[in-house]
Amino acid sequence: MGKDVAPAMPADNEEAEPALSVSAAMGLAKDALEGVVVRLMGEVSEVSDKPGYKAVYFTVKDEKASLPCMMWMNRYQAAGVPLSVGALVELTGRFSLYAAKGRMNFDVFSVTLAGEGLLRLQVANVARELEAMGLMAAERKRSLPVYPEVIGIVTSPRGSVIHDMLRTLRRRYPLARVLVAGVPVEGPGAADGLVDGLAKVVFAGAEMVLIGRGGGSFEDLMPFNDRRLARTIAACPVPVVTGIGHETDTTIADMVADVRASTPTAAAEAVAPARAQTEGRLDALGQALHRAEARRLEGASRALERLESLPLFREPARLFDAEALAIDDLSDRLGRALPDALRERQHRVGLLAEAVARMLPATLARPASQVSLAQSRLAMRGPMLTDRPAAACARDGQRLRAVGEHLTDRFRNDVAVNAARLHDLSPLTVIGRGFSVARDASGTVVRSVGQVRAGGALTVAVADGEIDCTVEKTRRIDAAIEDWKEDL
Structure with a gap:
């Protein structure tokens, strides 16, 4: 079994170094730490930014350690990065030691957001810019048509979002015609695709447009934070409804849209009135x-x-009382005034007749003498005026008679020849040579035995008259020839 061994102590005869005071030891450590300038990355776990403080105090951590930090207020305000719990930040600074408390801090020179934090900062800057332009103002947003005839959808053509939106519209409001623009909703070029799809459905006649996508990370939703897409939505001539991500997700497109729904299905429900409600x-x-x-x-x-x-x-009848009274009054006045007016007119006519009677003989005397004189002149000169034309007419008549007698000579011979020919061809001449012409009761000339029957009446024309006959029997020419041969 091993035994614990105490660290070796300096020998008694060895000269020991003088001991340092606590403040001297802390000063030595402070000098050593402040010479180390590093750049590090961590997640903010707590923040203390109280009014009146000269610095901002916060803590960053990773999976194994945490580090208290402080940043002077002038540096923090110049950085323009709001610190919040959970933000991933990149710091540049040096270690510092607060000797009075024996605490070590990291004195931050600069701070920037890293990863999603940087993206959120960019989005926040775009949001502030668009808000300053008034694109997020509530008074700018339009109300939705109650019963739209054409609804446009701009989303991915794959996945459950488009099917959920179409199913909701079909269930709640099947009368609307739906235009779908299938576009990418994440990755490079997604924002441009969303702008193009929005323009196409509006150009095709959509009365409102739905923009939707399912949930995802903050980076996945970045196309909906695009400045150009936001300005296109704000300038769209028809209302725009967004249903992006989940209820907790909010993008710039949601902020500038006329209506923001929590999910794509909720967006479809917002534009389509329920059947029972309708x-x-x-x-x-x-x-x-x-x-x-x-x-x-x-x-x-x-x-x-x-x-x-x-x-x-x-x-x-009372409607015409005033007019009837006026007519009666005018009739009475006319009845009284008319005889007087007629008598006055008759008197004036009589005076005019007397004046005309006195003036007429004297007026007609001169024209009558002129007419008599002209008549006598005409009687004397009249025969002289017609002598020359009468003589010319007599000469022309004699010439016409002389010429006319010879004009018909050559036609007389032709007429005589033609008359002889007509005489030879005349039926009367044929009848005069012993032939006859038979006619039936209707006056039609009989040319065949098939036109008559036994017992029928005939009229036979001969040279000096007509004979009425009755048909006893008919024979064709071949039978008559046979009979004649027999008689011979």
């Missing part, structure tokens, strides 16, 4: 419309009754 509202509107129409009809009925009770409609 039916209830329609019933309420129908009842309100019924009541309003009933009140309107009742009011119109009362107004009609009031109009019906007016004396004007009970005695319509």
